[in-house]
Every structure is written in structure tokens, then in C-alpha cells.
Amino acid sequence: MGAANSCTQTCGVFMSFALFAEQVLNGLQSGIMLFVMAAGLTLIFGVMGLINLAHGSLYMVGAFAAAAAAAWTGSFLLALIAALIGAALVGMFVEMLVIRRLYDRDHLDQVLATFALILIFSEGTRFFFGSFPLFLDVPKVIAGPINLPIGIEYPVYRLIIIGVGLCVALGLWLLISKTRLGVQIRAGKNDREMIAALGVNISALYTFVFAIGAGLAGLAGALVGAIQSVQVGMGEPVLILAFVVIVIGGIGSIKGAFIGAILVGLTDTLGGIFLPELFKLFMEGSIATSLGSALASMLIYILMAVILVCRPQGLFGVEG
Amino acid sequence: MILTRENILNFVITAGLILVPIYAVIVEEPFTITLATRAVIFSLAAVGLNIALGLGGMVSLGHAVFFGLGGYTMGILAFHAQSYIPLFEWPILIEGTKQMLVVWPLAMIISAIAAFVIGLLSLRTGGVYFIMITLAFGQMFFFFSISWSAYGGEDGLSIYVRNQFPLVNTLVPIQFYAICLAILMLALWINARLAKSSFGLALSAARQNTARVRNVGLDPKSIKLVAFVISGAITGLAGALFADLNRFVSPTMFSWQLSGEIMVFIIIGGIGRLYGPVLGAIIFVTLEHFLGGISEYWLVFLGLLLLLIVLFSRGGLVGLLVGRERVHE
Numbered sequence: 001m002g003a004a005n006s007c008t009q010t011c012g013v014f015m016s017f018a019l020f021a022e023q024v025l026n027g028l029q030s031g032i033m034l035f036v037m038a039a040g041l042t043l044i045f046g047v048m049g050l051i052n053l054a055h056g057s058l059y060m061v062g063a064f065a066a067a068a069a070a071a072w073t074g075s076f077l078l079a080l081i082a083a084l085i086g087a088a089l090v091g092m093f094v095e096m097l098v099i100r101r102l103y104d105r106d107h108l109d110q111v112l113a114t115f116a117l118i119l120i121f122s123e124g125t126r127f128f129f130g131s132f133p134l135f136l137d138v139p140k141v142i143a144g145p146i147n148l149p150i151g152i153e154y155p156v157y158r159l160i161i162i163g164v165g166l167c168v169a170l171g172l173w174l175l176i177s178k179t180r181l182g183v184q185i186r187a188g189k190n191d192r193e194m195i196a197a198l199g200v201n202i203s204a205l206y207t208f209v210f211a212i213g214a215g216l217a218g219l220a221g222a223l224v225g226a227i228q229s230v231q232v233g234m235g236e237p238v239l240i241l242a243f244v245v246i247v248i249g250g251i252g253s254i255k256g257a258f259i260g261a262i263l264v265g266l267t268d269t270l271g272g273i274f275l276p277e278l279f280k281l282f283m284e285g286s287i288a289t290s291l292g293s294a295l296a297s298m299l300i301y302i303l304m305a306v307i308l309v310c311r312p313q314g315l316f317g318v319e320g
Numbered sequence: 321m322i323l324t325r326e327n328i329l330n331f332v333i334t335a336g337l338i339l340v341p342i343y344a345v346i347v348e349e350p351f352t353i354t355l356a357t358r359a360v361i362f363s364l365a366a367v368g369l370n371i372a373l374g375l376g377g378m379v380s381l382g383h384a385v386f387f388g389l390g391g392y393t394m395g396i397l398a399f400h401a402q403s404y405i406p407l408f409e410w411p412i413l414i415e416g417t418k419q420m421l422v423v424w425p426l427a428m429i430i431s432a433i434a435a436f437v438i439g440l441l442s443l444r445t446g447g448v449y450f451i452m453i454t455l456a457f458g459q460m461f462f463f464f465s466i467s468w469s470a471y472g473g474e475d476g477l478s479i480y481v482r483n484q485f486p487l488v489n490t491l492v493p494i495q496f497y498a499i500c501l502a503i504l505m506l507a508l509w510i511n512a513r514l515a516k517s518s519f520g521l522a523l524s525a526a527r528q529n530t531a532r533v534r535n536v537g538l539d540p541k542s543i544k545l546v547a548f549v550i551s552g553a554i555t556g557l558a559g560a561l562f563a564d565l566n567r568f569v570s571p572t573m574f575s576w577q578l579s580g581e582i583m584v585f586i587i588i589g590g591i592g593r594l595y596g597p598v599l600g601a602i603i604f605v606t607l608e609h610f611l612g613g614i615s616e617y618w619l620v621f622l623g624l625l626l627l628l629i630v631l632f633s634r635g636g637l638v639g640l641l642v643g644r645e646r647v648h649e
Contacts, residue, residue, distance in 0.1 A: 051448045101631055107448050108379045112587050113630045115580045119623030127617050240459045240576060243452035251448065294468040301460035305441050308453065312444040 018151045023273050024266065029158045031265020032165030036220040038242040038249070038257040039172055040213025046252030047188050047209050048103050053114035054094070055217050055242070056235025057121035062087040062218020063225035063234060064125060067134040076139045080222050087218020088211040095210040100203065118236070126232045133229035136222065161223050168216060169258055176254065185209060189252070241268075244304050250317025259315060264300050271299040325642040330595045333602070337501055345494050353493040354565070359605040360500045361561045366585040366597030367507050368554030373583070374592035375515060376547040377527030381579050382438065382454030385461045386552040388574035389434055390427035390559025392465065395477040395569035397423055402480055420485045420499075423560055431556025432549050439548035443541050455576055462574040476570025483564055490564070500561055504598070507554055512594055514550070523547050555582070584626055590636030599637055 041055050065086030070079035098117065102110045137143075138157045145153040176182040184205055187195040196202045221235065228234070245264050249256025276292030283291070307315065337360065344352035365387055372378040400407045400416025408414040417423065442453045466474050482490045490496045514520045526533045526540035533540045563569045572578065581604070589600030604622075611618035633640055 045448065051451060098627065098631070107451060108373075108591075109630050111379060111381065111451060112583065113627055115584070116623040116626035116630065118580075119619045119626070123617045123620040123623070127620070236576065237459070240455055244456045247449060247452050247456065290467075290469050294464055297463035297467045298460050301456055304453070304456055308441055308444055312449075 018153075021148075021150070021152045022154060023270055025152075025154055025158065025162075027266035027269035028262065029161050029265070030269060031262040032162050033220050033224050034238070034241055034245050034265055035258050035261035036165055036168050036216050036223075037238055038245040038261055039168070039254055040216045041239075041242050042246050042249070042252055042254060042257045043172075043185075044210055044213045045246070047185055048206050050099065050103060051107055051110050051114070052099070052213075053111060053239065054117035054121065055213070056237075056239030057118050058087045058091055058214045058217040059221035059235040059238055060121065060125060060230075060232065061090050062215075062221035063136070063230040064129060064134070065218065066222035066225060067136045067230045070136055076137075076226075079136065080219065083218045083222030084215045087221070088215030091214020091217075092207055092211040094214075095207050099210060100206065103206070122232050129232075131232065133231035136226045136230055138226045157226070161227075164219075164223065168219075169254075172254055181205075181208075241300070244300055246314070248304055248307050248314055250314030253314070253316040256314055256316030263303065267300050267303055268296075271296040275299070326593070326595075326638065329638065329642050333595055333598055334505075336602075337504075337598075341494055341497050350493050353497050355605055355609055357493070357497045357500055357565055359602045360497070360504050361558050361565060362582070362585060362601035362605065363598040364500070364504045364507055364561065365555045365558035365582050366589075366601055367504070367511055368551045368556075368558060369582050370551075370586050370592070370597045371511060371514065371554065372548050372551035373586060374596070375520060375523050375527065376544050376551075378443075378544060378548060379451050379583075380442075380454045380548070380551075381451050381576065381583065382456075382458035383552070383555050383582050384574050384576065384578040385434060385438065385458050386431040386555040387559035387562065387578060387582070388461060388465065388569075388571075389431045390556035390561075391563035391569040391573045392471070392477075392559075393427040393430050393556075394423050394483065394560040394563040395479060396471055397426070398479040398483060399471065399477050418481070418483045420483045420490070420560075420564070423483060424557055427556045427560035428553040431559070432553040434556075435549045435552025436545070439545045439552075443544055443548070455579070458574065458576050458579050462571055462576070465571040465574050472570070474571060476568060476572075479563070479567040479569075482567055496564070500565075503557065503561070507557075508594060508598070515594075519543070519546070584622075586636075587626065588629060588636055590638030593636070593638040596636055596638050603637070 037055070037059060041052060044050055044052055044055075062083035066079040066083040069082035069086075070076060073079070094117065098113060102113055105113075142156040142160060144156065146156045146159065148154055174182075176185060184195060184200050187200075188202065188205055188209075192202060217235075220238075221230075224238075225234070241264060242261075245257055245260040247260075248263060249258070249260030272293065275296040276289045279288035279292040279295075311317075337356070341353045341356045344350070344356070365383070368386070369380065369383045372380050372383075397407070397416045398418055401418045402416070406413055406415045438454065438457050442450050442457070445453065465471075471477055482496065484490060485499060488495050488499060490499070515524075522533065522538055522543050526538075526543050530540040533543070559573060562573070585600035585604055586597045587600065588603055589596035589598065607618065607622060607625075611621055615621075629636060
């Protein structure tokens with residue numbers, strides 16, 4: 001999620017602390033959004049054992065639903081609600097039509113069927129909305145910057161994103177560890193036959209879990225779409241980053257997804273800013289920029305490789 | 321060779337690959353030859369992936385890495401040759417080249433090295449992790465190629481003239497096609513030999529039951545790694561040929577969509593079948609040409625076709641045409 005940053009023109013080697021703090025916040029913001037995306041993926045994999053490439057399409061569906069709702073009603077809040085509900089409904093529909101036939105299949109079939117869904121979703125969206133990016137405007141009240149302590153200026157909207165993401169994390173934690181539904185979800189992870197025998201409607205439970213994941217992806221799409229732009233193909237780069245997050249955190253672990261997402265968000269944002277600067281210390285300017293940014297683009301994958309070497313099952317994954 | 325229905329189908333496909341371009345020369349339709357060349361090169365890439373996927377059961381969603389590396393090997397060498405800037409001056413002088421016979425081995429070696437490293441890391445885990453990690457490594461190369469501006473960055477590299485091959489005029493479409501087809505046939509032959517060799521049997525066993533393979537004293541991980549390296553090298557060679565066909569390389573050769581498409585060729589054709597990737601690539605290129613001409617949203621139809629094949633037909637088109645694979649010969 002190439003975090004937009006406002007500092008490329010002025011960054012010197014000795015960047016002020018305020019600018020550094022701003023970049024850390026940017027990293028946190030993109031990490032938190034990655035978490036909202038990855039939480040759904042990891043939940044769906046943990047409970048149903050499904051690898052869902054079309055999760056990025058649901059992210060895109062959310063963003064387009066938000067853009068359409070905002071154009072229609074003029075309200076940003078309604079747009080976000082439309083994203084959440086729209087993506088959840090589409091997710092539910094897709095689950096009942098296609099995904100549910102894939103739970104018993106091997107991973108290859110899941111990959112191919114959800115790859116096919118990406119093609120259908122992307123081209124379908126292009127057909128209805130065209131190839132040009134749409135814009136989703138943040139309301140003026142929260143678009144501007146706010147003064148934080150120690151001279152940091154930061155856009156309110158990005159702080160709100162961080163807040164929403166933290167609420168999602170808290171909500172998921174409460175849902176899974178404190179509610180009856182959460183107990184069923186955790187039980188479904190461990191023994192599908194047993195909880196079906198105990199009278200839980202397993203297929204409704206799966207549809208519900210899938211819809212939660214889809215809704216979260218849609219919400220993330222709308223929130224990020226307002227910073228960047230809403231366009232076809234926006235979901236897949238994020239999806240792949242979310243995979244990196246899950247691999248780092250350990251598949252099926254929400255806590256792992258959270259820590260992994262923050263790690264990836266910070267590494268990606270800070271690496272992109274500081275690596276070229278670092279290289280400039282002992283290299284000629286243009287080569288340093290070129291090499292530094294090239295290397296920065298690989299940084300999170302190198303992080304992933306290192307973690308794989310040390311802990312193949314991810315930071316919070318279960319062995320075997 | 322026993323005259324099974326699958327062998328007859330394979331023979332028909334081979335005959336088609338030889339006769340259709342000859343017909344195109346006679347009726348002077350050079351574009352058909354270009355399409356056929358495209359299909360043959362995609363087939364080669366998919367034959368490479370099929371060794372990892374079909375024989376070894378490794379679901380790699382990152383094979384575009386090798387395709388792209390092969391392409392960029394060709395692109396970078398040709399770029400240095402056409403601009404007369406040496407590739408390295410130190411420690412020894414290395415200049416660019418336009419000789420296919422030099423480019424191909426290099427493309428294969430570089431892809432093989434990349435496959436070794438990626439395979440070594442990815443095979444530490446299995447199943448769904450393997451899919452995600454190969455996908456992530458693909459993305460790593462994609463972003464690297466975009467941000468590395470020395471070789472065109474996002475815009476890619478254009479090569480003015482196609483590379484040379486001794487005694488052949490590669491600028492004539494049918495002659496270049498003949499080279500590609502010969503390589504594909506060689507790769508299919510190697511694939512068939514490999515599947516029947518003791519290594520191939522061990523690889524199939526490692527796909528089906530790792531515990532048993534370990535119990536007979538073999539190391540399934542290193543068997544799979546070797547297969548992954550061979551697979552990567554073949555796909556890398558396809559990438560070099562693809563760069564030759566288009567006289568252009570760009571980061572899209574590294575894109576995850578391409579990794580997905582190479583896999584789609586295999587699935588449309590039939591996984592683990594010798595000619596599955598070939599049939600799949602031919603059908604893909606044909607659909608791309610005809611449906612793409614009718615509607616710019618043709619990928620929707622490809623998506624629907626793929627979904628139907630995955631959900632309702634096991635064994636792809638080869639399976640549909642010749643029935644289930646015979647277990648015993």
C-alpha cells in the first residue's frame with residue numbers, strides 16, 4: 001500500500017523529528033489498513049481452510065460501493081456504511097454461489113477458482129464503472145491537518161483511519177473471545193464435524209465468517225480509496241501485501257496478522273523514505289535514489305524471507 | 321509408443337502446430353504465425369510450471385519471476401549490445417550479446433539460480449504458505465523491475481532487432497517459429513523422459529506421500545527443490561523467447577497476473593498431462609484473439625470458463641477429450 005507521503009521534495013539526511021514522526025504515523029496507518037484486510041483473510045483461512053485470492057476484489061467492491069454511495073447521497077459516513085454492507089452482501093452471495101463448493105477442494109482448485117473470480121470482478125467492474133479512476137472525497141472537516149504535540153502536523157482523516165482500524169481489531173477480539181459466536185468460530189477451526197454434531201449450523205456459520213471478512217475488506221477499500229483513488233485492480237497489490245502479513249504473522253492468527261501488518265506497514269513506508277537517504281551518505285545522488293528505492297521496494301519481502309528462515313510457521317503460527 | 325487416445329490427441333496437436341503456420345505462410349497471413357509463436361512460447365512456460373505443479377504438486381503462483389528473468393536477461397544483454405556499452409568492465413570485460421545461443425543458457429542459469437533461492441525458502445513451508453510466498457516473491461521482482469530505472473523501469477526496454485541464431489534468419493516469422501517449436505518439442509521430450517525416470521517417480525511419490533518417501537530414505541524436500549529449479553529454468557527460457565518475439569521487455573512479464581495465467585494454461589489443458597499446458601496455451605491465445613476482438617471485456621468469459629472447469633470438470637480439456645488417465649501402462 002505505497003503510502004503517500006508529503007516529504008519527498010524536502011527530505012534531507014537530517015530529517016527533523018516531526019517529519020520522522022509523520023512517517024511513522026503513515027506507516028502505522030497503512031499497517032492498520034493492511035490488518036483490516038489481512039484479518040478477514042486469516043479468519044477465513046483459519047476457520048474454513050480456504051485461500052481466497054478474490055479478497056482483493058471485495059476490497060475493490062467496497063471502494064466502488066463507497067464512491068457510488070457518496071456520489072448519490074453526498075455523505076461520507078453513508079459511503080463507508082455502503083462499503084461495509086455492500087462488500088459483505090457481495091461476499092455472502094459469492095460464498096453461497098461459488099466459495100462453499102471449494103472448502104473440500106485442494107488449495108490449487110481454490111486458487112484457480114478465486115483467480116477466476118478476480119477476472120470476473122475486475123472486468124465486470126470495468127464494464128460498469130469504466131477504466132478511469134473514481135474519486136472519493138473526504139469531508140472538509142476531517143480532511144485538513146491537526147496539530148499534535150511536539151510540532152507534528154497530521155491529517156485528521158488518517159488519524160481516524162488508525163482509530164477505525166484499532167476499533168476493528170478490538171471488535172474482532174471481543175467477537176472471537178467473548179461471544180457465543182466466537183466460541184463456535186473457534187470450535188469450527190478445531191473440529192468441524194463435532195460442532196456440526198452439536199447442532200451448530202456450520203454452513204451458515206461459514207457464510208457469516210466469510211461475510212465478516214468481506215465487509216472488513218470493503219471497509220478498508222473505502223477508507224484507503226479516499227486517500228488514493230478508486231479503480232479496477234486496486235485490490236490485488238493490497239491482497240499480496242496481506243498475504244505477506246499473514247505469512248509473517250502465522251496463518252489463522254489474528255494477533256499475528258495485527259503485528260505482521262504493523263511491521264509491514266512501517267517497513268514499507270520508512271524503507272521507501274529512508275533507504276535512498278541512507279544510500280546518499282556514501283553514494284552519488286541519482287544512483288543512490290535509484291538503488292535505494294529499488295531495494296526499498298524489496299524490503300518487506302526480505303523481511304518475510306528472514307522470518308521464514310527463523311520461524312517457518314510465522315511469528316504466531318502453530319507448529320505443523 | 322502405445323496408441324492410446326491421449327497419444328493420438330498429442331499427435332494431432334503436434335501436427336496442428338506444424339501445419340497451421342505452414343498454411344499461414346502459403347496464404348500469406350504472417351499474423352497467424354505470430355499468434356502461433358505466442359502460443360508455443362506460452363506453452364513452453366507452462367510446460368516448465370507443469371513440472372513443478374503437475375509432477376511435484378508445488379502450487380507456485382510466482383512463475384512469472386522466471387519468465388521475467390529470462391526476458392530481462394535477453395533484454396539487458398541486447399540493450400548493452402545495441403548501445404555498445406559493456407555490461408561490466410571489471411573484473412573482466414563483459415559485453416552485451418545478440419546471440420540466442422549465448423542468451424538462452426544464461427537466461428536458464430539465472431532463472432535456475434532464482435528458482436533455487438526461492439524454492440529453498442518457500443519449501444521450508446508447504447501448502448497454502450507456499451502459494452502465498454511464491455506470489456510474494458513474484459511481487460518483489462515486479463516492484464524491483466519497476467523501480468530500477470537503469471533498464472527502463474516502468475517503461476520497459478525496447479530491442480531494435482531480434483537476436484541471431486546461426487544459419488537461421490530469425491527476422492522471418494516462420495523461421496523464428498520453427499526455433500520456438502523445436503525448443504518446445506525438446507522440452508516436452510525432456511518432460512516425458514523426466515516423468516518416467518527414477519527421479520520423476522520419486523517426485524510423484526513426494527507429491528503424494530512425503531512420509532513414505534522419507535521412509536525409503538529419500539529426501540522429499542531436495543527432490544522437490546531440484547524439480548522447482550528445472551521448472552524455473554524452462555520457464556526462464558520461455559521468457560527469453562517471449563522477449564525475442566516482442567522485441568520488448570517490461571515489468572508486466574513479472575506480474576502476478578502472468579503467474580496466474582501460466583497456471584490457467586495448465587488447468588484449461590489438464591494438469592499433469594504432457595500436452596495439457598500446450599493445449600491450454602493454444603486455447604488461451606485463440607480465445608484472447610477472437611474474444612478479445614469481439615469484446616474488450618473478454619477476460620470475464622475466460623473467468624467464467626475457468627470457474628466452470630475448476631468446479632465441474634477434473635482433468636481439464638485433455639481429460640474431457642481422452643478420459644481419465646490410465647494408472648498402469
